[in-house]
Amino acid sequence: MKREATPQQLLLDQQLCFALYAASRSVTGLYRPLLEPLGLTYPQYLVMLVLWEQDGLTVRELGQRLQLDSGTLTPLLKRLQSAGLVSRQRRQQDEREVDIRLTDAGLALREKASGIPECLAQCMQLSIDQMQTLRDELKRLTRQIQLSPSED
Amino acid sequence: MKREATPQQLLLDQQLCFALYAASRSVTGLYRPLLEPLGLTYPQYLVMLVLWEQDGLTVRELGQRLQLDSGTLTPLLKRLQSAGLVSRQRRQQDEREVDIRLTDAGLALREKASGIPECLAQCMQLSIDQMQTLRDELKRLTRQIQLSPSED
DNA sequence: CAAAATTAAATTGTGTACAATTCAATTTTT
DNA sequence: AAAAATTGAATTGTACACAATTTAATTTTG
Numbered sequence: 001m002k003r004e005a006t007p008q009q010l011l012l013d014q015q016l017c018f019a020l021y022a023a024s025r026s027v028t029g030l031y032r033p034l035l036e037p038l039g040l041t042y043p044q045y046l047v048m049l050v051l052w053e054q055d056g057l058t059v060r061e062l063g064q065r066l067q068l069d070s071g072t073l074t075p076l077l078k079r080l081q082s083a084g085l086v087s088r089q090r091r092q093q094d095e096r097e098v099d100i101r102l103t104d105a106g107l108a109l110r111e112k113a114s115g116i117p118e119c120l121a122q123c124m125q126l127s128i129d130q131m132q133t134l135r136d137e138l139k140r141l142t143r144q145i146q147l148s149p150s151e152d
Numbered sequence: 153m154k155r156e157a158t159p160q161q162l163l164l165d166q167q168l169c170f171a172l173y174a175a176s177r178s179v180t181g182l183y184r185p186l187l188e189p190l191g192l193t194y195p196q197y198l199v200m201l202v203l204w205e206q207d208g209l210t211v212r213e214l215g216q217r218l219q220l221d222s223g224t225l226t227p228l229l230k231r232l233q234s235a236g237l238v239s240r241q242r243r244q245q246d247e248r249e250v251d252i253r254l255t256d257a258g259l260a261l262r263e264k265a266s267g268i269p270e271c272l273a274q275c276m277q278l279s280i281d282q283m284q285t286l287r288d289e290l291k292r293l294t295r296q297i298q299l300s301p302s303e304d
Numbered sequence: 305c306a307a308a309a310t311t312a313a314a315t316t317g318t319g320t321a322c323a324a325t326t327c328a329a330t331t332t333t334t
Numbered sequence: 335a336a337a338a339a340t341t342g343a344a345t346t347g348t349a350c351a352c353a354a355t356t357t358a359a360t361t362t363t364g
Contacts, residue, residue: 006205009269010262012217016283017179017272018198019290022219024176025351026297027169032352043320046170053158060342065164067174070343072321079319096329096342110162117161120169125296131168134293137286138171144277145178177321184322195350212312222313224351231349248312248359 030123034116038109039083043068043076045113051086051102052110058097085109182275186268190261191235195220195228197265203238203254204262210249237261 012018028042035045043066050065051057057065059073066073077100080086085106091097121131164170180194187197195218202217203209209217211225218225229252232238237258243249273283 006262007266010201010204010266012198012201012205014287015201015269016276016278016287016290017183018201019287019294020172020176020179021194021198023290023294023297024172025219026294027172029352030297031169041319042173046164046173049162049164049167049170052162053164058342059344067177068320069322071323071345074344076320090343094330094342098343110158114159114162117167123297123300124168124293126168126293134286134289135166135168135171138168138175141276141278141286142171142175142178145175145182145275148275181322193349210312211314220350221352223315223353226314228350242313246312246360250313 027120027124030120031116034119038112040109043072044080045116047073047076047080048085048106048109048113051100051106055102055107057100058091059100060097062100080106179272179276182272183268186271190264192261195224196232197268199225199228199232200237200258200261200265203252203258207254207259209252210243211252212249214252232258 008014031042031045035042038045040048046066047062050062059070059077062077063069063073077086077088081088084103087099087101087103089099089101091099121128124131126134160166183194183197187194190197192200198218199214202214211222211229214229215221215225229238229240233240236255239251239253239255241251241253243251273280276283278286
């Protein structure tokens with residue numbers, strides 16, 4: 001059986017999507033040794049970033065910010081609670097909502113995490129300008145994708 | 153207790169890494185409805201892309217190409233085997249290695265997948281040129297990261 | 305050549321992701 | 335106000351990721 005050559009567009013190395021997938025996992029791997037002393041995974045660190053910025057959000061609000069659903073967040077937040085970094089409490093004005101709040105330990109962790117962004121920037125060997133450009137292109141891409149869900 | 157403002161670098165929206173993480177998951181989400189009719193997940197599709205390009209690789213070789221280890225690939229490949237798309241067989245010249253080969257059904261699936269890259273490109277609303285530029289920046293970033301593992 | 309070291313997959317265990325469902329609380333309708 | 339619809343978390347189930355360990359096969363060494 002004659003095997004056709006793979007069309008150009010199906011070549012792995014041509015694909016933006018694989019480049020994105022690989023880069024994302026690479027970067028997460030860079031964080032791992034930096035977050036390990038703090039006892040955090042990368043997604044947990046993202047939750048902490050959001051809470052350091054604005055404390056006392058609901059699971060839903062955290063999910064909107066990070067684009068993650070309760071199936072991902074609920075167990076993650078339980079682990080942060082077990083680690084003593086956040087509290088989880090039903091709101092009395094609406095018992096469906098669960099309020100996520102930093103504990104003192106959670107707030108204190110921000111100091112220990114403060115050096116991480118600079119460390120990452122160093123490893124990535126990009127200028128501030130290059131980082132901003134790339135970041136903004138990716139944000140535009142994400143926004144574009146979420147605007148056209150799947151024409152249903 | 154006075155709450156300090158979050159330093160600029162710890163702001164979620166400032167972070168390249170989150171933009172990357174969010175974009176990667178968004179793009180995977182775009183693939184989902186396109187791959188569902190083929191019965192593939194996105195990582196499974198990546199494996200198929202590699203095999204369509206070069207059939208008969210070992211688990212290790214697939215892992216090098218996709219930057220995934222056997223802990224991820226072994227169960228994924230077993231699922232592709234259950235789906236009848238690939239075969240897994242120890243090599244006789246070195247019984248440690250497992251040869252992954254497309255079945256006829258696996259090879260045939262390439263036709264059904266051939267429209268996907270164009271469909272994706274459409275959704276992302278990027279010119280060929282923009283896509284190539286972004287892809288190459290991401291590849292450079294990934295390469296850079298993997299060059300400096302963690303100065304150990 | 306036999307013991308030691310290395311290698312390739314598989315396995316184990318933890319932690320995401322995400323679709324789909326469930327459950328309880330709140331809103332909206334009638 | 336009671337029934338129906340909606341909403342927010344949690345739960346269930348499947349599928350990655352990846353560190354660490356195990357197992358078996360092959361190489362390297364003494």
